[in-house]
Amino acid sequence: MGVRILGISGSLRADSHNSRLLAAAARLLGADVEYVRFEGLKALPPFDEDDEEDPGQAVGQLRGEIAAADGLLFATPEYNSSIPGQLKNAVDWASRPFEGTVIRNKNAAVIGASTSMFGAVWAQAELRKVLSAAGARVIGRELAVSYAEEQFDADGRLVEPELQAVLEEIVGELVEQARMSAASRAGDRS
Amino acid sequence: MSQTATAVTPGTYTRDAIHSSVTFSVRHFGAGKFRGAFDDFDASLTASEAGSLELTGVVKVDSVQVKEPRLAGHLASPDFFDAERFPEMTFKSTSFNVADDNTLEVDGDLTLKGVTKNVHATGELTSVADDGHGNARVGVELSTTIDRTEYGVSFDGKLPGGEAIAANEVTLNVELELVKPLA
Numbered sequence: 001m002g003v004r005i006l007g008i009s010g011s012l013r014a015d016s017h018n019s020r021l022l023a024a025a026a027r028l029l030g031a032d033v034e035y036v037r038f039e040g041l042k043a044l045p046p047f048d049e050d051d052e053e054d055p056g057q058a059v060g061q062l063r064g065e066i067a068a069a070d071g072l073l074f075a076t077p078e079y080n081s082s083i084p085g086q087l088k089n090a091v092d093w094a095s096r097p098f099e100g101t102v103i104r105n106k107n108a109a110v111i112g113a114s115t116s117m118f119g120a121v122w123a124q125a126e127l128r129k130v131l132s133a134a135g136a137r138v139i140g141r142e143l144a145v146s147y148a149e150e151q152f153d154a155d156g157r158l159v160e161p162e163l164q165a166v167l168e169e170i171v172g173e174l175v176e177q178a179r180m181s182a183a184s185r186a187g188d189r190s
Numbered sequence: 191m192s193q194t195a196t197a198v199t200p201g202t203y204t205r206d207a208i209h210s211s212v213t214f215s216v217r218h219f220g221a222g223k224f225r226g227a228f229d230d231f232d233a234s235l236t237a238s239e240a241g242s243l244e245l246t247g248v249v250k251v252d253s254v255q256v257k258e259p260r261l262a263g264h265l266a267s268p269d270f271f272d273a274e275r276f277p278e279m280t281f282k283s284t285s286f287n288v289a290d291d292n293t294l295e296v297d298g299d300l301t302l303k304g305v306t307k308n309v310h311a312t313g314e315l316t317s318v319a320d321d322g323h324g325n326a327r328v329g330v331e332l333s334t335t336i337d338r339t340e341y342g343v344s345f346d347g348k349l350p351g352g353e354a355i356a357a358n359e360v361t362l363n364v365e366l367e368l369v370k371p372l373a
Contacts, residue, residue: 098260104267105274132345135267184274 001186003178004034006069010076010087010112010127012042017113017148018075018120020156021167025073025111027157028171038065047092059093063102066094071107071178072136073171078114078123088130095134104135107177109170111143113151119144137177141170197317198237203328203368205233210366212249216338217357219349224356226265228279229253235328235368243286245296245330247364249279269345276303284308288315296332300362302341309334311362320372330366335359 007026009019026035043058045051066072076083094103110127112120124142131138143166145151151158158164212231218224230253236244252266252273266273283298294313299306316329338344338360347355 098263101263104263132267132269133264135263135269137268137272181274 001179001182002032002034003070003175003182004036004068005029005071005073005174005178006065007035007037007073007075008041008087008090009037010041010074010084010123012084012086016077017115017145017152018077020152021111021113021143021145021148021158022073022075023156024152024158025075025167025171028168029175033175036065036069038062040065041086041090044086044090044093047089047096049096052097055093062090062093066106067102069106070182071109071174072103072131073174074108074110074127074131076110076112076120076123076127078112078116078118078120081122082126083123083130087127091127091130091134101135103131105181106136107139107174107181108136109139109141109174111145111167111170113145113148115148117146119146119148137181139170139173139177141166141173143167143170197319198235198243198315198328199319199326199370200237200239201326201370203235203237203326203370205231206327206367206369210368211364212247213363213365214360215363216360219355220353220357224256226254226256229255233364233366233368235330235366243283243288245281245283245286245298245332247281247366250277251279251302252277270343272303272342292316294330294332300334300336302336303343305341307336307340309336321369324372325369326372328368328370330364330368333361333363335361 007022009016009022011018029035040058040061076087095101108131110124112124114120121144128138145163153159158167211227213225213227215223215225228249230250233247251271254262254265256262265271280301281298283296285297287295292315294315296311297308300309311332311334313332318327321327337358339358349355
């Protein structure tokens with residue numbers, strides 16, 4: 001069964017290591033997996049409960065793309081031992097209103113890269129926590145790409161076979177979970 | 191299945207929805223008790239001609255009711271019950287013993303989030319042979335404590351000081367009023 005994966009990079013920087021990591025992950029998706037990269041992170045306004053009823057086009061796009069996806073793949077940098085504020089803001093918008101949140105039961109995986117020796121491990125743990133609290137089905141794995149500027153070849157592929165193997169496993173697990181959810185929904189409709 | 195209660199006549203007793211409840215309690219913030227309930231459940235008690243009793247039950251986990259509605263959504267999510275993939279919690283007794291003083295010792299298979307484990311519950315049996323409205327009634331009260339993490343309900347949120355937001359040990363209580371029409 002074909003599924004759709006939505007990739008979300010937590011970094012807005014044009015030459016972002018995490019956007020590169022996300023692209024490396026997207027290459028591992030099979031031909032029957034539709035991959036969409038979310039491009040609207042910077043356009044999201046700050047979350048304000050007063051705006052929930054009419055949050056505007058940027059939030060509508062975020063919610064629509066999450067709703068249309070069978071799986072979410074996040075790549076996050078680490079800012080001050082946590083996730084970027086705008087990425088948290090995106091999850092907060094997606095999680096509201098709580099009764100009908102598009103993120104509940106949504107399969108999600110988290111990977112991350114940083115230029116330090118730790119590979120954004122704390123940010124990944126934080127993001128898994130936040131996504132779980134929002135109701136997502138979060139894969140309990142991480143990929144810590146440290147010293148990120150040294151980890152990609154000229155084509156944007158991971159040079160370390162061990163990291164590449166973990167990335168393949170995480171992407172494979174996300175797609176497997178996405179297929180289960182898609183099959184379950186198809187069963188519900190039949 | 192085993193010892194009979196003499197007052198329970200053979201047949202199948204089904205739950206009286208108004209007078210039955212399935213609830214749980216868990217230590218919260220290391221201090222008070224947090225309680226919740228399930229609105230949608232079914233149960234039946236079968237008394238054989240030979241006198242043995244068997245209790246079965248099924249609970250729809252997305253019917254969880256708590257005082258904070260947003261928490262109900264979180265409880266139904268994969269962080270807790272994962273109602274999408276595991277919509278039901280079930281119980282089927284493997285032994286049901288009634289002592290002379292009507293206290294109960296019940297063993298049974300509890301399935302939650304796709305994991306089945308044998309649990310031991312204690313409680314009390316009560317009964318009335320004729321309720322004056324054409325029914326025999328049996329009351330079954332049972333309580334057991336499970337380690338939710340053994341069933342994959344592994345939420346491990348912590349307070350800033352490191353204490354668990356919700357304890358791993360969860361007490362399940364069923365208070366059933368079961369009815370069988372008189373022949």
